Amino acid sequence: MRQITDTILMVRPVGFRMNEQTAVNNYFQQKMDSDNINEIATQEFDIFVGKLRSVGVNVIVVDDVPEDDTPDSIFPNNWVSFHENGQVALFPMFAENRRKERRLQYFSDLEDAGYKITDIVDYTIAEEDDIFLEGTxxxxxxxxxEKAYCAISPRADEDLLIEFCEDxxxxxxxFNAYQSVEGKRLPIYHTNVIMCIAEDFAVICLDxxxxxxxxxxxxxxxxxxGKEIISISEKQMHEFAGNMLQVQGEGGKKYLVMxxxxxxSLTEDQLDxxxxxxxxxxxEINAIETCGGGSARCMMAEVFLPKA
Structure with missing residues (x-):
């Protein structure tokens, strides 16, 4: 199976703001004093998309709808994953207002763009039992x-992880991963803020x-x-240095997106x-990172689906 893809699904924000429902266990989120935070986030989003497209990454941008109050819809990788065999996984979400982000219309958009979906594996019934597993x-x-690394947290249930892995x-x-918050070691909400796996290397905050x-x-x-291991510090992790994704651009050229x-935050040695x-x-996605508590990797849902 391929580890990286040249096709990404991204959701343009319409009601972006700090989500009070996710802030209870996402310690990266902070308030920003701004009346036009969605406008700022949209500008950051469009510049980011432009940079990806400029190197030949196929970015499929879909538009959120304003009526549903989905402040985190800019982070689609938490509710869906797309696989080479044509399967799509739908995941159960911790925050109630994030569950509205799951839009089957986006699958029609992908099929219109020439991709084949053979089956939808839906884990969302687990929400009824307050059990969650938030995608990639x-x-x-x-x-x-064929390995799935997962830090157990309120948003990552071990039994459901095992079910996904079997399917x-x-x-x-x-494993368990923690960060220091006001002198306490508390679970990190998402594994993808501490590690990234590329074709030949892994960036990880072992601390x-x-x-x-x-x-x-x-x-x-x-x-x-055979992965080269590039360690980052907990301080760098708080700068979102673990939240990266390797993608493929024009001519098969590879990029690490962050x-x-x-x-x-990276040192010369890490960069080299x-x-x-x-x-x-x-x-630059400062407003998205500050209010959303997520970064570049969270904004990109990789599309591995076969062409129809």
Missing amino acids: GSLILDRQN FEFTPVI TIDDKKERKNVLKHLKMD SARAHR RIEKHCEILSS
């Missing part, structure tokens, strides 16, 4: 080696995995699969090690 926010998929034939790599056995097990799997904030494998593409 919770799951870091090593598609090549999609992934081996689960399960968040407090249990030494769990940390050793994660490292064992990454090394077994925010400008994440890019600035990444650039051995691919170019870095970064964009």
Whole structure:
């Protein structure tokens, strides 16, 4: 299976703001004093899309609808994943107002663009039991080696992770990850803020995995699969340096996509090690990161679907 794709689904925001329902366990979110936060976020979004398209990434942009009050719809990777066999997974979401982001119309848009959907695997009934697994926010998929890395949290249930892995034939790599919040070690809400798996390397904040056995097990799997391990600090993780995604542009050229904030946080050595494998593409998304508590990777839902 391919690890990276040249096609991304992105959702243009219409009612972006700080989501009070997600702030209870997303410690990255902060308030911004601005009356036009959605306008600022939309400008950041459009510039980001333009940069991706300028290097040949196929970005399918769909428009949110304003009536439903979906402040986080700019982060579609939490509710859907698209797979090479034509399957689509729909995921259960922690925040009630995020559940409205799941729009089947987007699947019609993809089919209109020439992609084939053979089956929808729907896990959303788990919401009735307050059980959640938030897509490729919770799951870091090593598609090549058929492994799913997951930090257990209020948004990532272990039993549902195992069910997903059985359905999609992934081996689960399960651990706990924490960040320091006002002197306490609290669970990190999404795995994709601490790690990114590219074709030949992995960027990971090992300092968040407090249990030494769990940390050793994660490292064992990454090394077994030949990944060069690029460690980032917890401070860099708070700058969204773990929230990255490798994509493919024109002529098969590879890029590691991240925010400008994440890019600035990296050391010369880290930059050199990444650039051995691919170019870095970064964009300024400060308002989106500050209010949304998510970054560049969260904005991109990878499309691996076959062509019809």
